[in-house]
Amino acid sequence: MMNNLTLLPGWALSADNLRPLQQALQERLPSLTVQLAELPPRLQMSTLEPDLTALAEALPAGWLAGWSLGGMLAVQLQRRFPERFCGVITIASNACFAARDSWPQAMPVDTFKAFLGDAREHPERILKRFSLLVTQGSENARELSKQLQWSDADPLQRLNQLALLGVIDNRIPLQRCAQPVLHCLGGNDALVPAAVESDLQTLNDKAQVRVLPQASHALPLEAPLWLASEIAEWLEAQ
Numbered sequence: 001m002m003n004n005l006t007l008l009p010g011w012a013l014s015a016d017n018l019r020p021l022q023q024a025l026q027e028r029l030p031s032l033t034v035q036l037a038e039l040p041p042r043l044q045m046s047t048l049e050p051d052l053t054a055l056a057e058a059l060p061a062g063w064l065a066g067w068s069l070g071g072m073l074a075v076q077l078q079r080r081f082p083e084r085f086c087g088v089i090t091i092a093s094n095a096c097f098a099a100r101d102s103w104p105q106a107m108p109v110d111t112f113k114a115f116l117g118d119a120r121e122h123p124e125r126i127l128k129r130f131s132l133l134v135t136q137g138s139e140n141a142r143e144l145s146k147q148l149q150w151s152d153a154d155p156l157q158r159l160n161q162l163a164l165l166g167v168i169d170n171r172i173p174l175q176r177c178a179q180p181v182l183h184c185l186g187g188n189d190a191l192v193p194a195a196v197e198s199d200l201q202t203l204n205d206k207a208q209v210r211v212l213p214q215a216s217h218a219l220p221l222e223a224p225l226w227l228a229s230e231i232a233e234w235l236e237a238q
Contacts, residue, residue, distance in 0.1 A: 002086050004062030005034045005235075008070030010092075010134075011165055012127060012158050014038065014149040018067065021220045024228035029235065035060070039070065041153040044160035045167060048076075056081045065089035065231065067220055068191070069161065072097070072168045075181075079173040087180035087238065089231055092217045094192045095170045095200065103171065105196035112166050119162050123155035137188025138216035147221055174203045181207040182234045184227055186215035208234060 005025065007018045015036035025034045037059055043051050056077050061084045066074035071093025078085040099106040119126045131148050135141040153161065174181065181204060187194045197209045210230045215223055 002062040003032050004060045005032055006059050006062065006064055007034065007036050008064070008066035008074055009036075009039060009151070010066075010068030010070050011161055012130060012151055012153065013067070014151045016149045017147075018220050020224035021227055024224040025231060028228045028232040032232075032235070033060075033062075038151060039073070039153075039161070041151065041157045042160070043073075043157075043164060045164050048164070052077055052080060056084060059084075061085065063087050063089065063235065065091060066093060067091040068093050068217065069097075069165050072165070072170055075170045075173050075177075076168070078177065078179060082179060085179075087182075088177070089182045089184065089234070091184045091227065092186055092189055092192050092219050093183070094196055095174055095203065097168070097192070098166045100169070103199065105193050105199055107191060116159075116162055116166065119155075119159050123158070126158075133190050134217045135222075136190035136216060137186065137214075138218060138222050139214065140222070141216065144216070144218045144221055148218070171203060174200070174207070177204060177207075180234075180238050182231065183207060183209045184219060184230055185209065185211045186217055186219050186222070187211050187213035188215060189217045191217045 009015045015038045018036050022034045040051050064074040064085050071090030074088045078088045094106050096103045096106050098112040131145040135144040183200050185194050194211050201209050212226055
């Protein structure tokens, strides 16, 4: 087992949100080096290839784990650089964030377009609204929403990243992935429906899927010990 694991955050979120998971993983697997990496602020569809290349070069070889958008980007990185990244863990992450005709278990397109419009027209309000969506479904939603830490991206950069989130389609990369893949989902996630579990499994029957009932999209903050246990057990089996 390679002994490096990099954790990537979700849209508009700082990697600091992943510290509880980082600490839990280090305690569970002392031989594993776990590091946090921020998403590039200027990340956008028009420069995705050079942006991902630069990000890959900045990360140590090993395992990749990503939360939400970070998980989708981890899949893209592993597809492009299989010699550097030996497997992927996605946390509250979908193959397509916005629904397609053949991928209905995702955010409805009209809902996503409305959210994108709000991010464009009212950037000062969007983070508060997003924090409520991230923690919706948790028994400790209010406390969790106060714990969320935001990235240094400016409103335009956040808008570009959000647009990217809506267009990434990881169905083929996941289907063709020969390296190990683990998906961890929250049963009450308001952004990535847990019902996508069977679809993710169908894409690649070698992938493994874990679901924590009654958990929200904020899995790394809400259930770091559960996540660390599932990830560690999976890594030890590779």
